Amino acid sequence: MxxxxxxxxxxxxxxxxxxxxxxxxxxxxxxxxxxxxxxxxxxxxxxxxxxxxxxxxxxxxxxxxxxxxxxxxxxxxxxxxxxxxxxxxxxxxxxxxxxxxxxxxxxxxxxxxxxxxxxxxxxxxxxxxxxxxxxxxxxxxxxxxxxxxxxxxxxxxxxxxxxxxxxxxxxxxxxxxxxxxxxxxxxxxxxxxxxxxTGIRNFAVTYTGPGGHAYGAFGTPSPLHAAARAITKLSDLRPPTLPKTTFTVSLIEGGHAIHAIAQKATFKINMRSDDPGELDILQEQALAIFEQGAKEENERWGSNAVTVEYKLILDVPAxxxxxxxxxxxxxxxxxxxxxxxxxxxxxxxxxxxxxxxxxxxxxxxxxxxxxxxxxxxxxxxxxxxxxxxxxxxxxxxxxxxxxxxxxxxxxx
Ligand SMILES: [Zn+2]
CATH class of the missing domain: 3.40.630.10 (Zn peptidases)
Structure with missing residues (x-):
């Protein structure tokens, strides 16, 4: 230095x-x-x-x-x-x-x-x-x-x-x-x-759908699958190393029975950056992915039954x-x-x-x-x-x- x-x-x-x-x-x-x-x-x-x-x-x-x-x-x-x-x-x-x-x-x-x-x-x-x-x-x-x-x-x-x-x-x-x-x-x-x-933004992301029997209702889009689709896409994000910008899906919860199509899935994501502009960019990408998870799951089954809601649960300014x-x-x-x-x-x-x-x-x-x-x-x-x-x-x-x-x- x-x-x-x-x-x-x-x-x-x-x-x-x-x-x-x-x-x-x-x-x-x-x-x-x-x-x-x-x-x-x-x-x-x-x-x-x-x-x-x-x-x-x-x-x-x-x-x-x-x-x-x-x-x-x-x-x-x-x-x-x-x-x-x-x-x-x-x-x-x-x-x-x-x-x-x-x-x-x-x-x-x-x-x-x-x-x-x-x-x-x-x-x-x-x-x-x-x-x-x-x-x-x-x-x-x-x-x-x-x-x-x-x-x-x-x-x-x-x-x-x-x-x-x-x-x-x-x-x-x-x-x-x-x-x-x-x-x-x-x-x-x-x-x-x-x-x-370092700024922090935490979101809670919730997918919901009608659910149903795993066998009998096959063809119904799954909130849990939608969440998984979103998380897969989030995992591939590449924020800059400098200014240091990070993310992790830190908590996940969903489904209610092993022989059922889930009715609900929620995950929480923690995003941080030393730069407010980079945090905004990362957030914008993440929000689009939250929506895509539901969209792609619905498209897979020709349905619109799964919906997504997300909420900013912590916002610490960078x-x-x-x-x-x-x-x-x-x-x-x-x-x-x-x-x-x-x-x-x-x-x-x-x-x-x-x-x-x-x-x-x-x-x-x-x-x-x-x-x-x-x-x-x-x-x-x-x-x-x-x-x-x-x-x-x-x-x-x-x-x-x-x-x-x-x-x-x-x-x-
Ligand atoms: Zn302390």
Whole structure:
């Protein structure tokens, strides 16, 4: 990869920050605060929080926000927890968030187990670690006495995972139009920078027909055969490798008895692309194929008995911002200031999709530490060095919000 260039203005903003005693103290505070953050992570992971049912964890998170002295702490009508650390009012408002929901249903054993220095629990990383890391950032800011130009909003968001489709983040930004930049904490590493949003579209496709006896009603077109015809054609689609564009028929259901012509068949398809235009093209091709499945099955039997209906069941917008935009440069520089080599990650399905698709500068930064088995019951987290995550957020927030009398917001 060609050398990444950070412009002089951004480099000097960070150089000034790194020389400030209050910033140095803040960074040292975050390292020392790691055990406290891990204790909070262990507490939060035990509050089950499946997507669409995050209330209990949200309430506890709001209590943390209140006890840390944030202003205007509240749970919005969507279930997101918000709290603000006020600035001087002469800079842009910036957001630091992590998501409250996990992929695990109620009843999952979420009690963390410690073994060989690692923590094992479903959800211990994704995204409980993000929630805990951000509490550490609030504590460090409060302890530092640093006065920012712009307000910093902290949030725990709902509905990031699966069919939640990042709707919590979307609603938060729609309700708070003055947020000028966002940082999400999600994914692994203390070096990763996700700056693109891979779009997702899921469709449910249903074929129906009269059905009948397998032998007696032979000649009746089959919804199941129609679905199979469509899936065969979908399998042959060749979307571009770059920008990365993908599809898979992920679920199928149909028929009711082995000696019967099916009356119904449904499949679900997941399509993704890093580019909104390519996702539109893929969708157009897929929709035509959904129709062709029914048409060709009917033609085979000289009938029109099979019909098809399809429904868009998840729509997450794709978005892109240049890899060399100020926001990404700032995230890069914040990482280098900590002596870490940054890594730009292409694509990504994180809460950052929403701001980017709305034209708001945004990045998703990794949770720090080491992790594995994310989204599985064997999920584990190794906290060694994980304070690098809140350190990175702390520096980037200061550069984005600006520090009164010292550094103007790089967003200005
Ligand atoms: Zn996540």
């Amino acid at each position: 060609a050398e990444y260039m950070v412009k002089q203005g951004i480099r000097s903003s960070f150089a000034v920050l790194m020389e400030m005693p209050a910033v140095k103290q803040g960074l040292a505070f975050l390292e020392a605060d790691q055990p406290q953050a891990i204790a909070e992570q262990k507490e939060l992971v035990m509050i089950e929080s499946p997507t669409f049912s995050e209330e209990k964890r949200a309430q506890r998170y709001a209590e943390f926000f209140r006890s840390l002295g944030l202003s205007d702490v509240h749970i919005d009508k969507h279930g997101n927890v918000l709290g603000t650390r006020r600035g001087k009012g002469n800079g842009p408002k910036v957001l630091l968030e992590a998501h409250l929901d996990t992929v695990f249903p109620f009843g999952t054993n979420v009690t963390p187990v410690e073994k060989d220095g690692k923590l094992y629990a479903p959800g211990i990383c994704d995204d409980t670690r993000g929630l805990a890391a951000n509490l550490s950032v609030i504590r460090a800011l409060q302890a530092s006495g640093l006065e920012t130009q712009g307000d910093i909003v902290f949030a725990g968001t709902v509905c990031e995972e699966g069919m939640g489709g990042m709707q919590g983040m979307k609603a938060l930004l729609q309700d708070n139009r003055d947020i000028a930049a966002t940082i999400s904490i999600d994914g692994s590493g203390c070096d990763t920078i996700i700056y693109e949003g 978005g892109a911002q240049p890899a060399d935009c100020d926001m990404v440069q700032a995230a890069w520089q914040a990482t280098e200031c900590l002596g870490i080599s940054p890594r730009l990650i292409p694509g990504g399905c994180t809460n950052t999709n929403m701001p980017i698709s709305m034209g708001i500068p945004a990045v998703t930064l990794g949770r720090g530490g080491k992790e594995g088995g994310v989204h599985s019951l064997e999920e584990w987290f190794d906290p060694a060095g994980t304070y690098r995550c809140p350190q990175r957020s702390f520096l980037l927030l200061l550069a984005l919000a600006g520090v009164e009398g010292r550094v103007n917001s790089i967003l200005k």
